[in-house]
Amino acid sequence: MNILLTNDDSIESEGLKALGKELSTIGRVFVVAPQKPQSAGSHATTLHKPLRAEKFPLNIGEISSFRVSGTPSDCVLLGIDLLIKETVDIVVSGINKGPNLGDDVIYSGTVAGAREGAINNKLSFAISVNDFENPDFIYISKLSVKIIDALIKVIERKNLYFNINFPNLRKTTIKGVKFARLARRRYKNRITVGKDPFQKEFYWIGGTLDDPLEDETDSKYVEEGFIAITPLLIDQTNFDVLNELKNFEIKI
Ligand code: MN
Numbered sequence: 001m002n003i004l005l006t007n008d009d010s011i012e013s014e015g016l017k018a019l020g021k022e023l024s025t026i027g028r029v030f031v032v033a034p035q036k037p038q039s040a041g042s043h044a045t046t047l048h049k050p051l052r053a054e055k056f057p058l059n060i061g062e063i064s065s066f067r068v069s070g071t072p073s074d075c076v077l078l079g080i081d082l083l084i085k086e087t088v089d090i091v092v093s094g095i096n097k098g099p100n101l102g103d104d105v106i107y108s109g110t111v112a113g114a115r116e117g118a119i120n121n122k123l124s125f126a127i128s129v130n131d132f133e134n135p136d137f138i139y140i141s142k143l144s145v146k147i148i149d150a151l152i153k154v155i156e157r158k159n160l161y162f163n164i165n166f167p168n169l170r171k172t173t174i175k176g177v178k179f180a181r182l183a184r185r186r187y188k189n190r191i192t193v194g195k196d197p198f199q200k201e202f203y204w205i206g207g208t209l210d211d212p213l214e215d216e217t218d219s220k221y222v223e224e225g226f227i228a229i230t231p232l233l234i235d236q237t238n239f240d241v242l243n244e245l246k247n248f249e250i251k252i
Helices: 014-023 072-083 102-106 109-119 137-154 218-224 239-244
Strands: 002-006 028-034 053-055 064-068 090-097 123-129 161-166 176-179 191-195 201-205 226-232
Touching: 002 014, 002 072, 014 028, 014 090, 014 137, 028 072, 064 072, 072 090, 072 109, 090 109, 090 137, 090 161, 109 123, 109 161, 109 226, 123 137, 137 161, 137 226, 161 218, 218 226
Parallel strands: 002 028, 002 090, 028 064, 090 123, 123 161, 176 226
Antiparallel strands: 053 064, 161 226, 191 201
8 A cells, every 4th residue: 555645744743754654564655745834824736836846765664755845735746646656545644733623624734635635536634633742643653543544444435535633642541533523613812913123013813712612523522532533525515505596596
């Protein structure tokens, strides 16, 4: 099995190296990852300037490794179409430092890496941990590979991607694995206003979670100490509304 591994925290991040090492026990690992951090860069794709890719060995048991002057989406595209000379079977993105839960999958570069894999008809996985400080990437990598190995044995569809989030292991022990829908995540105090040394205002986007977490969502499960897994779709069509509008006519 040929595995394309990417991420959004850059090729030098510990999460990617630990995961690559563990993935090499179940397949042939080809790393194609961004040279610089791309977090919250979503599915940005570089169309209006050239990209560079250079060999960047990680010595984690990989077959080859490239760092790319672009985004996670660029990396997957370049990897599948050009850099990897064999057929890619699955795409894995991560392990991201910090969660990618609920609505935040829209902003996530990690999830975009997996989405680009699914768009290219490869079963794909995005992996994140709800810990910005010092996650145990080695332990999480071992569990990630167990989960990926279990899922690839039962899932036949290719144009599908899974979003996997681990709880903060320094705050809770893992209680198990839950399949869950995405949570609504809305933030309050989203903009911090400050002044630069020249007394000119600047704005910093961030904020804290506003909603109470709904039951049976990925966010709630991760908070409770479970690993949350959400299968995601590429097609963003709202079929409910499409059906409602089926007989609605707009005369022009
Ligand atoms: Mn990131």
